[in-house]
Amino acid sequence: MLKDIIENNQNYQPGLSIDCVIFGFHDNQLKVLLIKIPHQNTWSLPGGFIPIDQDIDTAAVTVLNERTGVEGVFLRQFATFGKVKRNDQHFGKEVLEYLKIEEEKGKWLMQRFVTIGYYALVDFLKTIPKSADKDQVIEWIDHKEVPELILDHKEILDKALDTLRTELNLMPVGYNLLPEKFTIPELQKLYETILDRKLDRRNFLRKITNIGILTKLDEKKSNVAHKAPNLYSFDKDKYEEVLKNGLTQGW
Amino acid sequence: MLKDIIENNQNYQPGLSIDCVIFGFHDNQLKVLLIKIPHQNTWSLPGGFIPIDQDIDTAAVTVLNERTGVEGVFLRQFATFGKVKRNDQHFGKEVLEYLKIEEEKGKWLMQRFVTIGYYALVDFLKTIPKSADKDQVIEWIDHKEVPELILDHKEILDKALDTLRTELNLMPVGYNLLPEKFTIPELQKLYETILDRKLDRRNFLRKITNIGILTKLDEKKSNVAHKAPNLYSFDKDKYEEVLKNGLTQGW
DNA sequence: GTACATTGCGTCATAATAACACATTAAGCG
DNA sequence: CGCTTAATGTGTTATTATGACGCAATGTAC
Numbered sequence: 001m002l003k004d005i006i007e008n009n010q011n012y013q014p015g016l017s018i019d020c021v022i023f024g025f026h027d028n029q030l031k032v033l034l035i036k037i038p039h040q041n042t043w044s045l046p047g048g049f050i051p052i053d054q055d056i057d058t059a060a061v062t063v064l065n066e067r068t069g070v071e072g073v074f075l076r077q078f079a080t081f082g083k084v085k086r087n088d089q090h091f092g093k094e095v096l097e098y099l100k101i102e103e104e105k106g107k108w109l110m111q112r113f114v115t116i117g118y119y120a121l122v123d124f125l126k127t128i129p130k131s132a133d134k135d136q137v138i139e140w141i142d143h144k145e146v147p148e149l150i151l152d153h154k155e156i157l158d159k160a161l162d163t164l165r166t167e168l169n170l171m172p173v174g175y176n177l178l179p180e181k182f183t184i185p186e187l188q189k190l191y192e193t194i195l196d197r198k199l200d201r202r203n204f205l206r207k208i209t210n211i212g213i214l215t216k217l218d219e220k221k222s223n224v225a226h227k228a229p230n231l232y233s234f235d236k237d238k239y240e241e242v243l244k245n246g247l248t249q250g251w
Numbered sequence: 252m253l254k255d256i257i258e259n260n261q262n263y264q265p266g267l268s269i270d271c272v273i274f275g276f277h278d279n280q281l282k283v284l285l286i287k288i289p290h291q292n293t294w295s296l297p298g299g300f301i302p303i304d305q306d307i308d309t310a311a312v313t314v315l316n317e318r319t320g321v322e323g324v325f326l327r328q329f330a331t332f333g334k335v336k337r338n339d340q341h342f343g344k345e346v347l348e349y350l351k352i353e354e355e356k357g358k359w360l361m362q363r364f365v366t367i368g369y370y371a372l373v374d375f376l377k378t379i380p381k382s383a384d385k386d387q388v389i390e391w392i393d394h395k396e397v398p399e400l401i402l403d404h405k406e407i408l409d410k411a412l413d414t415l416r417t418e419l420n421l422m423p424v425g426y427n428l429l430p431e432k433f434t435i436p437e438l439q440k441l442y443e444t445i446l447d448r449k450l451d452r453r454n455f456l457r458k459i460t461n462i463g464i465l466t467k468l469d470e471k472k473s474n475v476a477h478k479a480p481n482l483y484s485f486d487k488d489k490y491e492e493v494l495k496n497g498l499t500q501g502w
Numbered sequence: 503g504t505a506c507a508t509t510g511c512g513t514c515a516t517a518a519t520a521a522c523a524c525a526t527t528a529a530g531c532g
Numbered sequence: 533c534g535c536t537t538a539a540t541g542t543g544t545t546a547t548t549a550t551g552a553c554g555c556a557a558t559g560t561a562c
Contacts, residue, residue: 014265016267114367116365203552227508228559230510475529478526478541479527
């Protein structure tokens with residue numbers, strides 16, 4: 001795959017790549033989709049290159065689809081990373097050796113790559129991580145237990161989370177991360193996990209319902225310890241409207 | 252200049268450029284620094300290319316300094332633009348003809364360029380627009396009267412203003428755009444111009460002073476019609492602190 | 503049934519916001 | 533000089549949003 005790209009690099013935008021920070025929510029954990037580098041203890045963000053005949057946003061959608069199979073999810077460009085030393089020679093050489101590509105043909109990969117960061121919000125349960133090849137491991141990992149990442153991918157991930165945190169004040173979040181039916185406590189846990197702090201249960205309910213994007217269902221969650229919480233769903237129309245116009249206040 | 256770059260394009264990041272939206276404030280107008288394309292009726296944003304041995308942020312600072320001479324101003328990356336058709340063949344050919352560069356040498360310019368957008372906030376009075384060469388016109392233009400721009404530069408400008416508007420809710424603005432001493436009505440006009448709506452004078456005063464970044468000076472503005480307004484300055488330390496930690500509420 | 507953890511609904515004090523009233527100041531002008 | 537005019541400076545009030553908390557209801561475990 002990568003070998004094909006390197007050997008046909010004239011079909012790809014030179015010196016430019018895309019990296020995706022794909023967020024999912026499960027078991028009260030904010031998870032990130034990471035790829036294990038074969039035969040090493042480091043991981044990387046799912047990324048890809050940009051065909052010269054594709055818009056960068058389209059290329060980002062492609063990367064996301066290849067890895068998650070999900071479509072029509074929330075995907076947003078958040079920053080572009082271009083330090084001179086962000087991809088060092090050492091790393092490039094290792095890749096070329098691993099792929100058994102001779103130095104001359106692999107020259108393309110050795111230049112400085114600028115990478116455009118996108119973050120995505122996807123429904124954990126509908127997403128089945130897909131490996132590009134058999135000895136590649138791709139896995140959901142709790143964002144609090146992210147292992148060592150290659151290059152500046154940790155910086156990219158941190159920036160993505162930072163952006164998500166800020167945007168939580170400007171837009172509603174949840175439609176993409178939660179299943180269709182969910183409880184208020186679940187939604188609150190999502191907010192708490194992203195913001196990394198506790199919120200008052202009662203104030204949260206008031207604030208989130210006042211936005212007017214929730215529909216209370218005539219149904220309770222089953223098989224739970226203690227009192228069964230009510231189920232809610234998002235009112236898609238109103239949700240989209242608020243997404244477009246923005247919230248007014250912060251959390 | 253551009254000719255040098257094209258002819259020595261191996262020293263520059265391929266297919267990648269930087270465009271700067273430089274904002275200034277004067278006469279109650281939000282102004283943008285634009286460059287006139289010689290012998291045409293279109294204008295462009297000041298931009299540049301990225302030396303392969305420079306971080307993209309450094310290259311952006313260079314572009315800004317070359318055009319304004321000012322240093323240490325507010326400069327922030329806001330988005331990256333990469334539609335396939337954003338720089339069309341037609342435009343590239345015109346540039347090459349104008350610069351009298353033969354097609355083979357100019358091939359580098361004809362590929363799709365992805366551009367990284369930065370916006371800057373500078374003190375209008377301290378900034379003297381600098382042309383790169385004698386028949387180039389560079390000028391401050393009211394953002395409400397921006398003429399036709401090349402390529403997707405209008406889209407870039409719009410996105411920059413949009414970003415500034417959003418960030419007004421998250422950070423203080425003014426330190427970079429106003430002279431050292433200024434009046435509250437001037438600061439209010441700046442906010443009103445950016446937001447494109449009227450704000451209540453009295454509520455604005457209360458809100459802006461409550462942030463705690465202003466120092467009331469024992470001095471009034473002179474030579475003004477009607478009642479002379481008091482002068483204020485920013486408390487740099489507190490300003491920086493709020494800039495780092497962010498505001499809490501919106502306007 | 504009882505203990506317990508969690509949900510659902512409500513209260514209250516305080517802070518932030520929006521809308522507005524009135525006094526103050528300086529320039530322009532007869 | 534005194535009056536008008538158009539700004540600025542300061543305060544008031546009603547409404548809304550926020551933060552902190554009380555208490556009853558519900559379903560599980562024992």
